Amino acid sequence: MSKTIIIDPVTRIEGHAKISIYLDDVGEVRTARFHVTEFRGFEQFCVGRPFWEMPAITARICGICPVSHILASARTGDALLAVAIPPAAEQLRRLMNLAQIVQSHALSFFHLSGPDLFMSIATEPGQRNVLGLAAQDPELVRSGIRLRQFGQDLIEALGGRKIHPAWAVPGGVRSGLDAATRTAFSARLPEALATTQVALARFKDLLEPLSAEVASYGRFASLFMGMVAPDGTWEHHGGNLRVVDAQGHILADNVSPDGYAGLFGEASEAWTYLKFPYYTPHGYPEGMYRVGPLARLNVCRSMGTPLADAELSEMRQRANGGPVTASFYYHYARLIEILAGLERIGQLLADGQLEAKNLRADAGVNRFEAVGCSEAPRGTLFHHYKVDEDGLITYVNLIIATGQNNLAMNRTVAQIAARYLRSDRLDHTLLNRVEAGIRAYDPCLSCSTHAVGQAAFELELIGADGTVVDRMVRGK
């Protein structure tokens, strides 16, 4: 008799999720489903609003990565106005996005995934959190919190507040950054860099002892998609898209964001509110692709800054030169991106033009449809709007990073279950492993379904006849 295992709710992710593991007649794992069970309807209630308000409205989708929505939305607005924004505004937006990448990646690595990486897999779930880790390794947690604070403080200095800064607007940004503030942040960079380098060293030490996890937490061939600069270096804002396969062959390159619809389709399934984007030429579900830190590092030629480039070379050597197909390396890629982000922040802070007065281009509604794109910490984020001649929204489609990793996350859960499920019963160890596997993608479910989220996790084990054999619930 086949069976299903259900994990519900999934904890230490941004949102609420449930996981079902389906067994076949002989008790082997047949498939797994990562369900996102909540719904918010942002795409509906934005209709009728002036598009100038969209950065601030869509920022409210998420309290973790509002900056990503603000920047993608402002960029879409630029395209509706059909303007090239002032150069200083472009640099300031890039600075905020880098600060966002630093703070969000620090949150993911130290606060959310730190307990998975640095605490025993058998640790009782109540202890397996950032407070438990702080008791075990206070300096690691303290430095991680301060690293996140660096990013958050920089966002606040730019946008006036850490969360939901309505600062980037169609046409530019609302304020610059004075010399004194830039100097103050430059002085904090060495500590942030040191924290990242220590974390990188400690992570690399884990790769050998955790080689079984590296091999089973989502190691499979897939496509990768991310933004690159015109010369192929790592890019996070304003670049074009590139798709590579698991061997590193470039399948699509230099695709502007409004070409996304030509490359990617969205499938939906009745059992989840999270859609399944796929690479259209390969069909569904074979067109599975991954986005986010690992994908960005797989598609780019180099990082463009010295420290990050050295780390990228080392990571590629560890993975035998080609694209890294193990999702466990998302953590690794995240740390390298923090390093690249800090290096680039240092370059931008030295730029005197950030004090410019002219930061906002002015224009009327010159296009009725536009797609804007920005690399969010979790992956490529698209905002697609249509407006009427008065600039009122008639259509919204938001393509979110976590959604694009949906197929890969399902595959990861199935792989972990196949490797570690030893009976038709669930235990805390399996629950911890499945959650840790999902967390490598740093999923943000409030974003991906634009849904109200509570951090919660549910795991179900379902037999071949559809009956729930076992069920574990945590969080809520």
Add this chain to the structure above:
Amino acid sequence: MSARTLTINQTLVSAREGESVLEAARDAGITIPTLCHLDGLSEVGACRLCLVEVAGSSRLLPACRTTVSEGMQVQTDTPRLQEYRRAIVELLFAERNHVCAVCVASGHCDLQDLALHVGMTHVRYEYLAPSCAVDTSHPRFGIDHNRCVLCTRCVRACDEVEGVHTWDIAGRGVAARVITDLNVPWGEATSCTSCGKCLLACPTGAIFPRGSTVAEVQRDHSSITRIMTARGERW
């Protein structure tokens, strides 16, 4: 002009003949909350926030439309008035879609200030959540009926200060809407001089500069007073 002496909240107050209770109170440093009142414009007594208790009257009277008289005894801040004011503000919030978090006027909004002033912690009434249009057909301004409280300050500023009367009210009760000309899109209202006085007068984010984003609309309501004062001095 002879003086009138009245008592407001147990304090003896001297006022000019013909002055309103609201003016007399403000001259004496006593705050009475208002919404439809704007210095420089005529009074309509529509919002009922300035209702006060007057000895000898069984009804509550709007301070903006009640003339002072000799020996008048006024209470401006009794528990009953506080409760009524809070209910009025809650009803305003329940009637349209006031979402401060994404409003262009957040932080610079008379309605938001009032909610704080009357101690509104939540709305006890069911939200009507009406489907209201946004009109951004004017090249410089927009009107979002979701945020309109029907105070008619725009109507009066347009009529009394600019002398144009582009704005008016159509419909009745909760279905009432401010309109431009004979209910045409603002961009097609030929009488509008695009002077922006309606924007200066608007207490909320209902009238806003086109292209505004959250918390960006900062207006100086006293501009209307300055215009009217200057006009009085010159003529």
